[in-house]
Amino acid sequence: MAERVYLDWNATAPLRDEARQAMIAAMDVVGNPSSVHAEGRAAKGLIERARGQVAALAGCDPQDIVFCSSATEAAQMWFAGRSDVSGAAVEHDAVGAQITALGGAEVPVDHDGQIVWPKDKPLAALQVANSETGVIQSAFRRRPVDMVDATQALGKIPFNFSEAWVQAAICSGHKFGGPKGSAALILGKGVEIAPSLGGGQEMGRRSGTENLIGIAGFGAAAEASARDLAEGRWDEIEKLRKILEKALAESVKETIFVGNSGARLPNTSCFITPGWKGETQVMQMDLAGFAVSAGSACSSGKVRASRVLTAMGYSTDEAASALRVSLGPETTEDQVYRFAEAWSKAYKRHAARR
Template sequence: MTSRVYLDYNATAPLRPEARGAMIAAMDVVGNPSSVHAEGRAAKAIVEAARAQVATAFGADGADVVFTSSATEAAALACAGRGLSGAAIEHDAVAAWVSAGLAVDRLGQVTVDAPENTALQLANSETGIVQDLPEGLAVSDMTQAYGKLPLAFNWSGAGMALISAHKLGGPKGVGALVMKRGTDLAAQIRGGGQEMGRRSGTENVIGIAGFGAAAEAAARDLDAGIWNRVEKLRNILEESIEAGAKETILVGKSARRLPNTSCLATPGWKGETQVMQMDLAGFAISAGSACSSGKVRASRVLTAMGYDEAVAASAIRVSLGPTTTEDEVLRFAEAWLTKYNRHRARAA
């Protein structure tokens, strides 16, 4: 039996062995990080070591790293009560807190007039399209870009950034808000005053340990050029699709994108139908953001970019990772084109 092929890295990346090892080691540390005895100090040391790992890998030395339960919680912490503007392409976690009035062009680029009052993602989870961040930007969702693109928070121009562990091979259930030191921020979860008073609640020591180890390993991969190889595989995939499916739109192909992401739209062929068919064929992909999976609706990202309903409802996302092989990419293209030709035959 042919093994399944995982091509949904933008939803979540497989747990890295470095993260697993760090988490297993942290499980044996019994103390509460807020306790002053030796056991508590040992737990606190794990948290602070991971904080340093995340900051270093993110180019955020000298910034504050506040651990949260997810990038979604980090978005609430950063955006709540600030009256920020955004665009309709933002992830739901950010869109819930901003007024989506900023213009988006056909290449997915957002026009920003007042960066100090704006939340703007660095890379879109559905299309992979990368934005040029303006200096003085209030908040940036860097969840998808962190670990895949060379970037440094200190040089990004943003005052605050959202990141997540499981997108780069860490555990699910832990994220962070990174902010310039001295940023005024009102805690959304109040209690014991953990995380510099920004986010109360006993720290998830095990998850944080995994986050730190994954961040460090992801930085090594980036330096080693792993994502350059992934980009070549992404291009092979797209060339195969273009050759066999002339009507399929490669969304954002001419724009700067994440090296691993392809957004394919075939008008008249529902995205969720493609996801189910490819799942049965042994391939894990998605239709839009993972947080929206299972909801039958057109992609609001593509709609905001000016695509019509037929295109927006047909989009799928194929996202590769460091362990993806050329054989897997070619097998996917062959399987997808087989389903595509059957779809066309039925529609004729």
């Protein structure tokens, strides 16, 4: 039986060995980070080391980092008590749901997934890169935004918080090889949020005993990801994506590659094969040994067309016929060709039944 191939890195990246080792070491650190004795100071030291590692990857000061459990929680922390908010129609639900709950405005995007920038007021939130399509928002470095969602971008493309016109950013460690349940809200100088009541951890911004093991893994993964970026590893991954898309386009001419006219994450390919449901493709590829995602969202067992793709102007049927393949540092050229071959064979079987 052939080994399974994981091609769903945007959903979650496999735990990096550096993170695993850091977490194992942290398990033996007994102290509470808020205690003043030697054991507590040792635990606190691990947290501050991780804070510096994440800050180095994100291009910010370590004291700007507020550790929390997920990018969703980070978004909730940022939006608490705010009003008159707005965000792109393609925002992740972690941000979009907050904007909707506050009665905020949904700003449209064009067919390439780029936001149609509002003229009358600044934007409250904007994703740096879309998780489904990989589309990178070209204006996030040049226009003022209150908060950016860097969850998919961090670790895959250069991101420097201090150079962006933003007050805050959110990110999540499991997207670049850290453990699930590790994330951060990044706050600019002088920017504050409503304090979390309790023991006053995280500089009074998020109370509760810190997840020492998760934070240690988060930091180690951030340091390793920064090294990958510096060494050009993601340039190599982008070459694999181009190989993949060339192979798919040659085998099925009607395939539509979403967002390929502009900048995308180097690892992400979202493509539409009209008339072939995305969830069907996911199941067929799963049986063939490949883990990929549909360009649709599942809730309570119901599948709906991707609101990201419909916001970009694709029809409901097209949006429901999308597949997302996302690569990572462990992906090989052989795996890419094997997937392309398996997908092409599955399409031929589908076409023969029509």
